[in-house]
Amino acid sequence: MPRPQERNARAEDRVFNAILDAVLDHRLAPGTKLKERELAEIFGASRGAVRGALTRLGHSLLVELRPNRGAVIANPSSAETPDLFEARRVIESALMQRLARNITAKQIAELRAFVAEEQRAYDRGDRKAGQRLSIRFHKLVSEFAGNAALDRFMEHLICRTPLLALARTGRIAYCGAADHREVVEALAKRDAAAAVRRMTEHLANVERQLVREDQPEMPQTLAAVFSA
Ligand SMILES: [Zn+2]
Structure with a gap:
């Protein structure tokens, strides 16, 4: 059995890659809200894993992280x-x-x-x-x-x-x-x-x-x- 930390890292990768693929495959529009709780349910992942994935997506500027208002798919001009x-x-x-x-x-x-x-x-x-x-x-x-x-x-x-x-x-x-x-x-x-x-x-x-x-x-x- 993987340790909880490893499990969390794997869930984080899964969410990260799924969102990245969805953008590249043209299934997620710029401006789409990424609700942490909803994503956790969809992926059967912890909210911590979802938050980790969104933070990483934020670093690559694929996602905009707005304080107190959550994450959205970036919508560049x-x-x-x-x-x-x-x-x-x-x-x-x-x-x-x-x-x-x-x-x-x-x-x-x-x-x-x-x-x-x-x-x-x-x-x-x-x-x-x-x-x-x-x-x-x-x-x-x-x-x-x-x-x-x-x-x-x-x-x-x-x-x-x-x-x-x-x-x-x-x-x-x-x-x-x-x-x-x-x-x-x-x-x-x-x-x-x-x-x-x-x-x-x-x-x-x-x-x-x-x-x-x-x-x-x-x-x-x-x-x-x-x-x-
Ligand atoms: Zn090319």
Whole structure:
């Protein structure tokens, strides 16, 4: 039997990942209230575990924690978009330069396999799985670059991007496998300039998509979101 502390940590991870996935999968709208007691019931977790998960989500700015008024899914203004993408271009360019110097054959193989899996998800029409992999692609690249400080910034920016997309268009920006493949092949050639160029173009493509679509209806009750 796990000790109560371990059990609590596992429950906290479960709640954290469920909320993160629900945002990335477009099931939780920006501005949705996250009621501690209701979440504890839905997940069969203690309120302490839920509070821990919400605090962590607050650190990555996915959730806004308001004193005495509880937590809501962050609802950033679309005015934040150009700043966020500028920050991503700066950091992801630095990651490309670093990776083009240091990438190992094993990492190249892993990135190629990852992009192939991403492509298969889109090919079979599983857009949600594809999008989840697309978001993870950027995190994986960041981890491989091996700079912990840059990686923490990236985690924040990666969490914030789909919220902006949702707040603005009701859809997560499509971040296709084709662009990612070009980034990986530039890295495989250890061509830093090409890798930076490919990544910069890719981020511009994603940013452009944030202005195209209208806001659809999204379910609002937590029970409806998490019972799916
Ligand atoms: Zn991407």
